Amino acid sequence: MTDFKFGLVHAPVTPFVNGRVDLAGYGNVLDFHLAAGAEGLALPMHVGESVSLTVAEREALLEFAIKHVKGRAPIVTNVSEAGTATAASLASHAAKAGAAAVIATVPYYWTPPQHMLVEHFLAIGEAAKLPLFVLNSPAEMNEVEIASQSVVDLLKRSTHMAGLIDLSLDWQYMIEVITVARSVRPNFQLVSGTEYMISAAAVGATGLLSPLAAIAPKLIGNLYALCMAEKFTEARPVQEQAAILFRALRDSGVVGFKTGMRAMGRDCGGPRPPLKSLNEADTRVLLAELSAAGAMNSEPRGWA
Amino acid sequence: MTLVLKGVMQSPVTPLKEDFSPDYETFEKLVDFHVRTGATAISWPHHKAESHNLTIAERKALAEVAIKTVAKRVPISIHVSALALEDTYDLAHHAQKSGADAIIAITPYFWKYPPEAIHDYFVDLGTSIDLPLIAYNSPSYLDGIEFTGELTARLIQRLPNFVGMKEASFNSEKFFEIIRAALPLRPNFAMIAGVEYLLPSVSLGGAGSYSSGGAICPNLCVELYECCASGKWARARELQYKLSQLWLLFRDQYPSSLKGGCVIMGRPVGPTSPPLPTASPERIKFIEQQLEALGILDSEPHGW
Numbered sequence: 001m002t003d004f005k006f007g008l009v010h011a012p013v014t015p016f017v018n019g020r021v022d023l024a025g026y027g028n029v030l031d032f033h034l035a036a037g038a039e040g041l042a043l044p045m046h047v048g049e050s051v052s053l054t055v056a057e058r059e060a061l062l063e064f065a066i067k068h069v070k071g072r073a074p075i076v077t078n079v080s081e082a083g084t085a086t087a088a089s090l091a092s093h094a095a096k097a098g099a100a101a102v103i104a105t106v107p108y109y110w111t112p113p114q115h116m117l118v119e120h121f122l123a124i125g126e127a128a129k130l131p132l133f134v135l136n137s138p139a140e141m142n143e144v145e146i147a148s149q150s151v152v153d154l155l156k157r158s159t160h161m162a163g164l165i166d167l168s169l170d171w172q173y174m175i176e177v178i179t180v181a182r183s184v185r186p187n188f189q190l191v192s193g194t195e196y197m198i199s200a201a202a203v204g205a206t207g208l209l210s211p212l213a214a215i216a217p218k219l220i221g222n223l224y225a226l227c228m229a230e231k232f233t234e235a236r237p238v239q240e241q242a243a244i245l246f247r248a249l250r251d252s253g254v255v256g257f258k259t260g261m262r263a264m265g266r267d268c269g270g271p272r273p274p275l276k277s278l279n280e281a282d283t284r285v286l287l288a289e290l291s292a293a294g295a296m297n298s299e300p301r302g303w304a
Numbered sequence: 305m306t307l308v309l310k311g312v313m314q315s316p317v318t319p320l321k322e323d324f325s326p327d328y329e330t331f332e333k334l335v336d337f338h339v340r341t342g343a344t345a346i347s348w349p350h351h352k353a354e355s356h357n358l359t360i361a362e363r364k365a366l367a368e369v370a371i372k373t374v375a376k377r378v379p380i381s382i383h384v385s386a387l388a389l390e391d392t393y394d395l396a397h398h399a400q401k402s403g404a405d406a407i408i409a410i411t412p413y414f415w416k417y418p419p420e421a422i423h424d425y426f427v428d429l430g431t432s433i434d435l436p437l438i439a440y441n442s443p444s445y446l447d448g449i450e451f452t453g454e455l456t457a458r459l460i461q462r463l464p465n466f467v468g469m470k471e472a473s474f475n476s477e478k479f480f481e482i483i484r485a486a487l488p489l490r491p492n493f494a495m496i497a498g499v500e501y502l503l504p505s506v507s508l509g510g511a512g513s514y515s516s517g518g519a520i521c522p523n524l525c526v527e528l529y530e531c532c533a534s535g536k537w538a539r540a541r542e543l544q545y546k547l548s549q550l551w552l553l554f555r556d557q558y559p560s561s562l563k564g565g566c567v568i569m570g571r572p573v574g575p576t577s578p579p580l581p582t583a584s585p586e587r588i589k590f591i592e593q594q595l596e597a598l599g600i601l602d603s604e605p606h607g608w
Contacts, residue, residue: 171474171504175548196476199504204541230537232507239508240484243477 004101004131004162006191006207007039008224009076013214013257014048014061015268021057025268027068028303029214032266034072036217036300041065042076042103046140047211047254050078051108052272055086059093066098074100079128080135082108084120091128102128103165103209105135106144114150118157121150125160132160135193136177137167148176155184163189165209169196178204195220195242198235201227212245215260219245219295241295248289252278256286263287265302307379307405307436309468309494310511311344311533312502312525314518315383317559317566318353318366319573326362327574328369333608334519334573335373341522341605346370346380347408347438347514351445352559355383357577360391364398371403381406381438387413389425393432400433407433408470410440411449419455423462430463437465441482442472442498450478453485460489470514471505472498483509499551500525503544506532516558517550519573520565520595521604546598553594557581564588568595570607 010033015025033041043065044050044058053061062077069075077099081087087104094102104124106117125132134154138145146164154161164181166174174190181188182204191207192200200208206228213220223242226235249256254271259278261268270277278286290296316338319330338346348370349355349363358366367382374380382399384407386392396407409429411422430437439459443450451469459466469486471479479495486493487509494511497504502513506529518525524547531540554562560576564583568591575582583591595601 169476169478171476171501172548172551174504175501175545176552179545179549194477196480198507199476199479202503202507202537202541203544230535232535236509239480243480243484246477247481 004074006133006163006189006209008037008221009040009042009207009209010036010038010213010217011042011045011047011209011211013254013261013268014044014053016272017269019272021053021061022269023064026061026064029266029268030065030068032303033213033217034069036213037221038073038213038217040074040076040100041069042078042209045078045103045209045211047214047257048078049254049272050080052275055090058090059097062094062097062099076101076103076133078103079124080105080108082110084123087120088123088127091124091130095128095130099130101131101133101162103133103135105137106141106146111142111144114147117144117146118150118153121154121161122158125154125158129160131162132158133163133165133189133191134161135165135167136173137193140167145173148173148180151177151181152184155181155188163191163207165191165193166200166205167193169194171199171203174200174205175203195223195246196239197223197227197242198232198239201230202232211257212242212249214257215249215264215290216242216245216295216299218299241293244293245290248286248293252282252286259283259286260290263290264299307467309345309379309438309496312342312500312513312515312518312529313345313347313496314338314343314515315347315350315352316370317519317563317573318349318358320575320577322575324575324577326358326366328366330573331366331369332373334571335370337571337608338518338522339374339377341518342526343378343518343522344512345378346374347383348380350383350514352516352562354559354577354580355385356387357580360386360395363395367399367404368402379405381408383408385410385413385440392429396429396433400435404435406436406438406467408438408440410442411446411451413446416447416449419452422449422451423455423458426459426466427462430459430465435465436467437463438468438470438494438496439466440470440472443478444473451482453481456482457485457489460486460493467492468494468496468511470496470498474498474501476504476508479505479510480508500528500547501544502528502532503540516554516562517547519562519571520569521547521550521600523604524600549598550600553591561587561591565591565595568592568601569604
């Protein structure tokens with residue numbers, strides 16, 4: 001059940017037209033990612049505004065994506081929710097729809113203790129019966145971290161638990177998790193959830209979940225390949241370009257991504273409320289920062 | 305001598321007698337042990353040397369012993385941070401007079417202040433002496449007070465003697481932000497990981513680390529650095545995982561457990577001064593079991 005290898009997975013944005021999910025446009029987005037080197041797609045992640053989609057919309061989005069992609073690459077879906085039952089129901093739908101794996105972060109809003117996190121994830125894994133990747137992002141989730149002992153408990157209690165996607169960027173955490181997890185299950189996968197790939201790869205991460213690939217797929221593909229080949233010195237200038245883009249987009253998140261997508265000739269509309277599009281001044285700042293990154297000159301424009 | 309900061313640099317603990325007064329004789333033995341077992345530099349007294357619990361007079365007397373014992377075999381820097389900055393300037397002046405090769409200082413303790421205050425402080429400190437200056441960044445211990453890339457760059461431009469930084473965020477984004485601001489301005493600027501997280505830092509261009517475990521496992525420290533420096537990444541991972549497990553063992557109530565471990569290695573350095581606890585016999589027994597499980601008892605020197 002856990003033989004799915006994460007690899008370089010892109011996280012697409014979700015296009016809206018008049019406030020509705022634009023499925024035709026989504027087809028273009030998915031085709032673009034596949035042509036631009038994605039080994040897999042993860043949808044809808046936070047950059048895909050998962051939190052602003054209804055459960056029905058999320059299910060329709062996944063069904064559309066699987067039908068549209070037709071097996072060209074595995075589709076991983078994000079089933080994160082506040083309540084365990086809703087998350088589990090999304091997970092069971094993911095299996096029926098044909099997803100290759102599921103991703104879940106800690107519950108929204110609540111700040112449950114570790115043993116309840118374990119129960120939450122166990123229920124999701126059991127409902128999906130697919131490889132489960134838990135996503136650790138304490139800065140986004142009220143400082144709730146998935147403790148390394150919880151990873152161990154999940155591995156011991158669930159054959160579906162496949163790996164952890166880390167957004168903490170914390171070396172102590174990543175190494176602790178990979179050490180204890182691999183002592184229970186040697187093929188446990190550590191996936192970097194940010195494009196700071198050098199350190200993650202050095203300590204043993206084998207996958208990358210990349211939102212930035214929507215803006216700069218060549219750069220990210222290059223960074224990933226160099227890191228997987230352990231050519232860290234050569235990877236450093238590429239990492240530097242990725243860091244410039246990461247910094248430029250970090251604070252505005254999906255709002256900035258959508259501005260960037262438009263600038264790259266891949267208009268996906270604005271974000272859904274309560275998020276608002278960047279104002280003119282912030283747009284100018286962001287676009288100036290993006291174009292200051294030399295790597296942007298060689299990135300594809302439009303949907304080609 | 306040209307100051308080269310590279311590899312695993314040792315920051316000795318402070319051996320104490322049963323009444324918590326400094327044990328000068330054992331201190332000499334310990335400093336000498338570090339130099340003989342591969343330390344590329346010595347730096348004392350970091351927090352693990354209980355710098356806060358020593359009087360200023362004791363710090364000066366011990367600094368003189370350390371400088372004399374090292375006897376120019378490797379560079380030695382003196383950590384001059386104290387609660388009152390008046391003491392810091394005094395310790396810096398004393399370090400210079402006593403023949404130290406550099407000083408190291410953290411952002412001021414306790415107070416909250418803007419980045420400009422960090423800048424002014426390091427300019428004042430750096431211009432008050434005629435020695436290389438190493439800054440120390442530790443945001444998690446100082447409630448988010450930290451260096452930025454921009455601040456580092458400004459200080460490099462202002463201070464010709466600003467040669468490196470001890471960076472203890474253990475965070476890819478922070479480490480890379482600072483190193484990519486620093487290296488274009490000063491190619492020999494040494495980014496030094498706070499403890500031996502060598503794999504994720506050397507791969508990002510780091511120069512080496514200060515050490516937590518050097519009094520216990522100098523062979524492991526030296527081999528890990530050599531593997532990272534020569535690109536033997538698979539072996540480096542194996543060693544890094546082991547050293548990280550040791551760090552987690554020592555981190556809590558640092559350096560109580562480390563001093564407890566020294567007993568097992570036949571290099572007793574006495575108790576830890578209050579408010580820190582001294583490792584109990586049960587704790588020492590536990591540490592011994594851990595060291596045995598990690599193979600340290602067989603692979604590392606016993607006694608002085």
